[in-house]
Amino acid sequence: xxxxxxxxIFKSYDIRGIYPTELSDEVAYDIGRAFVEEFDLSKxxxxxxxxxxxxxxxxxxxQGATEAGADVTDVxxxxxxxxxxxxxxxxxxxxxxxxASHNPANYNGLKMTKEGAxxxxxxxxxxxxxxxxATRQFGAASRRGTITQREILDDFAAHCLSFxxxxxxxxxxxxxxxxxxxxxxxxxxxxxxxxxxIVPLYFELDGSFPNHPASPIExxxxxxxxxxxxxxxxxxxxxxxxxxxxxxxxxxxxGLVGGDMVTALVGIxxxxxxxxxxxxxxxxxxxxxxxxxxxxxGVPVRSPVGHSLIKKxxxxxxxxxxxxxxxxxxxxxxxxxxSGMIALLQCLEVFSESDKPVSEVIAPINTRFRSxxxxxxxxxxxxxxxxxxxxxxxxxxxxxxxxxxxxxxxWMNVRPSNTEPLLRLNVEGDTKELMERHRDEALxxxxx
Numbered sequence: 001x002x003x004x005x006x007x008x009i010f011k012s013y014d015i016r017g018i019y020p021t022e023l024s025d026e027v028a029y030d031i032g033r034a035f036v037e038e039f040d041l042s043k044x045x046x047x048x049x050x051x052x053x054x055x056x057x058x059x060x061x062x063q064g065a066t067e068a069g070a071d072v073t074d075v076x077x078x079x080x081x082x083x084x085x086x087x088x089x090x091x092x093x094x095x096x097x098x099x100a101s102h103n104p105a106n107y108n109g110l111k112m113t114k115e116g117a118x119x120x121x122x123x124x125x126x127x128x129x130x131x132x133x134a135t136r137q138f139g140a141a142s143r144r145g146t147i148t149q150r151e152i153l154d155d156f157a158a159h160c161l162s163f164x165x166x167x168x169x170x171x172x173x174x175x176x177x178x179x180x181x182x183x184x185x186x187x188x189x190x191x192x193x194x195x196x197x198i199v200p201l202y203f204e205l206d207g208s209f210p211n212h213p214a215s216p217i218e219x220x221x222x223x224x225x226x227x228x229x230x231x232x233x234x235x236x237x238x239x240x241x242x243x244x245x246x247x248x249x250x251x252x253x254x255g256l257v258g259g260d261m262v263t264a265l266v267g268i269x270x271x272x273x274x275x276x277x278x279x280x281x282x283x284x285x286x287x288x289x290x291x292x293x294x295x296x297x298g299v300p301v302r303s304p305v306g307h308s309l310i311k312k313x314x315x316x317x318x319x320x321x322x323x324x325x326x327x328x329x330x331x332x333x334x335x336x337x338x339s340g341m342i343a344l345l346q347c348l349e350v351f352s353e354s355d356k357p358v359s360e361v362i363a364p365i366n367t368r369f370r371s372x373x374x375x376x377x378x379x380x381x382x383x384x385x386x387x388x389x390x391x392x393x394x395x396x397x398x399x400x401x402x403x404x405x406x407x408x409x410x411w412m413n414v415r416p417s418n419t420e421p422l423l424r425l426n427v428e429g430d431t432k433e434l435m436e437r438h439r440d441e442a443l444x445x446x447x448x
Contacts, residue, residue, distance in 0.1 A: 005030070009109075010130045012418045013121050013308055016100050016109030019053040023108055025060035027133070031110060032064030032096075034132040037139060038125065039114065041070045041094040045086045045150075047078040048098035049182050049243050051207035053108045057098050061110070062147055069141030070094075074149045077205065079182040079244035081339035082156040084117040088335035089155065091115075099243040102215035105208045111243075117335035121308040157189040163331070164345045166193060170352040175199040175228040175237040179214030179221070180206040183240035183340075190341060196348070199232045201225060207242075214242035217326060219256060226254030236351065236358045238344050246327035247340030249347060251359040257366075260285035263323025264292040264365045266346045270321040271296045280314055280322030280330070283401055283413055284373070284426050289323075292365045304401035305415065311336045325373075325426075369435040371427040376446045378423045381416050384446050385423075388414055391445065410434045412442055 004026050009017035015031065017023040036044065044065050048054035062072045075086050080097045087095035093115040100107035112120040112129075120126050132138070174196050178184035184203030191198055201224055202211045212221045216239035229237040229250055237250040249257040260281065267279040267289070280301040281289045290300035301319055303310050307328055314322050314336045322330040329343035330336055354361050378384050385403050396406040402415025402424075410429040417424060423446055429435030 005130075005133055007130060007134070010122065010126050013119065013306065014109055014111045015126065016103065016107060018106050019051075019057070019108040023057070023110075025056050028057045028060040028110075029064040030133045031129060032061035033068045033138055034064075034129045035094060035096070035112060036065050036068035036070040037137075038128050038132055039094055041065075043071050043073065043092055044094045044096065045073045045075060045083070045090070045092045046096045046098065047075045047080075047083040047086070049079075049100075049207070050077060050180070050205035051098075051100065051105065051108050054098050054207070057108055057110075061096060061098070066145035066147060067141060068138075069143055069145055071145040072147045074147055075152045076149065077182065077185055078152065078156075079186045079341070080111060081245045081334075081337065081341060082152060082182075082186060083111075084113065084335060084337035084339070085156045085159055086150075086152050087113050087115070088117040088337070089159065097243065101243050101245075102213065102217075102241040104213065117337040119308055119311065119337075124308070153186060153189045156186070157193065159334075160190055160339065160341045160345060161193060163333070163342050164349045168352050169194050169196065169348050171195040171197065172235040172348065172351070173197045173199065173232065174348075175201060175225055175232060175234045176203075177201040177216070177222075177225040177228075177237070177239040178203045178244070179216070179240060179242060180204060180209055180211060181214040181240060181242035181244055183244040186244055186341060190345070194348075199228055199234060201228055209242075214240070216241055216246070216248040217259075222248065222250065222256060226250055226256075229254045240340055241327070245338050245340055247329070247344050248327050249344075249358075251362065252357045253359060255359060257358075257362060258286070258370065259323065259325045259327040259329075260289050260370075261362055261366050262327075262329065262343060262347060263325075264289045265350050265362070266323060266329060266343055267293050267298060267321055268296045269346045269350050271298045274320045277320040278317055280310060280319045282310065282324045283404055284325040285323070286366075286368050286370060286428055287411070288365045288368055302400065306418075307338060369429050369432040371425065371435055371439045374425045374439070374443065375417070375422045376425065376443065377421055378446060379421065381421065381423060385414060385416075387445055388442065410438055412438060414442070414446070
């Protein structure tokens with residue numbers, strides 16, 4: 001392979017690396033060119049987040065794409081879910097979002113889609129792009145494409161708001177932590193049409209992340225939001241990651257609300273519009289999620305972790321909504337793509353229908369105790385998984401994603417990382433004591 005191509009930047013679901021040593025302008029040029037040629041694209045839409053390297057990467061990628069013969073539509077600074085919207089709404093056969101999501105400031109990356117906002121994975125195109133670059137399989141274009149600009153955020157806001165009844169939303173006071181990421185740009189477009197009062201935290205676009213990492217799945221990055229909710233007597237708070245496709249909620253006390261609880265809330269809300277529909281949840285979510293879906297008259301669909309797998313299942317089975325513990329929420333009528341914004345709006349619709357505060361709305365479904373995801377570096381992953389199965393031979397076992405060990409009053413899932421020698425452990429118990437005991441026993445075995 002050429003010395004300037006680092007193959008490891010091609011991840012399972014996107015391209016990501018340190019700029020410029022791993023993901024350089026030269027590599028971005030080659031990626032733009034290879035993307036157009038591999039999928040025979042005449043038009044590509046490209047957006048970027050607020051990272052300082054985004055401008056140069058956009059210029060290089062667009063040069064490669066136009067020299068390969070494609071016209072590039074530049075939608076500027078947008079969230080990832082807005083880029084997905086542009087691909088789906090305007091009928092592009094290819095789209096690229098320049099972002100490294102929640103990664104530190106020295107990273108950047110590319111999330112790439114085919115028509116209908118279908119995300120590329122290693123299996124569906126990223127490896128072909130990588131190999132085309134490595135072997136320099138580039139042709140000669142008959143024409144050079146153009147670059148034009150297009151503003152999409154008003155259209156994006158209207159699309160997001162179409163998922164709810166705007167007139168039903170109460171005048172909530174909401175603290176929103178954009179983490180200096182793209183929610184700082186998209187939230188004003190959406191909420192200008194709602195009666196809510198926003199308490200903004202870190203809406204200034206700043207890819208150096210001067211306040212905290214834009215990774216709300218880490219509890220330490222939610223502290224400022226929790227404090228703001230309490231100090232301003234907010235009805236709730238919401239936090240987005242750097243490219244604003246993931247979203248997490250806190251209640252009126254600043255209490256953290258898991259992504260699986262949001263999955264249950266949005267699932268219940270979705271079933272009011274689509275009675276009897278299928279609602280997907282990944283296998284890390286609380287048992288309370290499928291129970292809530294069943295009570296609301298829906299059909300729960302259990303899935304592995306990972307957006308490309310989930311989107312395929314949703315398309316194949318016509319699933320209306322799907323959610324993950326990690327704050328990703330997928331909507332059939334959003335081209336099966338994820339959107340933290342649409343999920344937040346649907347939560348507001350749920351909370352608006354109730355006279356109770358957020359904590360009391362969630363309480364009936366938030367009845368179990370979860371460990372959260374705990375990562376452990378492991379030398380021999382298959383051996384550890386076999387040991388865990390052997391120790392729990394009397395359990396209900398399945399291998400949908402790693403190994404899931406289920407008992408009537410507790411369960412755990414242990415699955416390998418796609419990219420590192422890590423095992424990821426999640427444990428849930430009907431009581432805190434059960435969860436902690438089995439968490440500690442599992443960690444002792446995994447780390448011994």
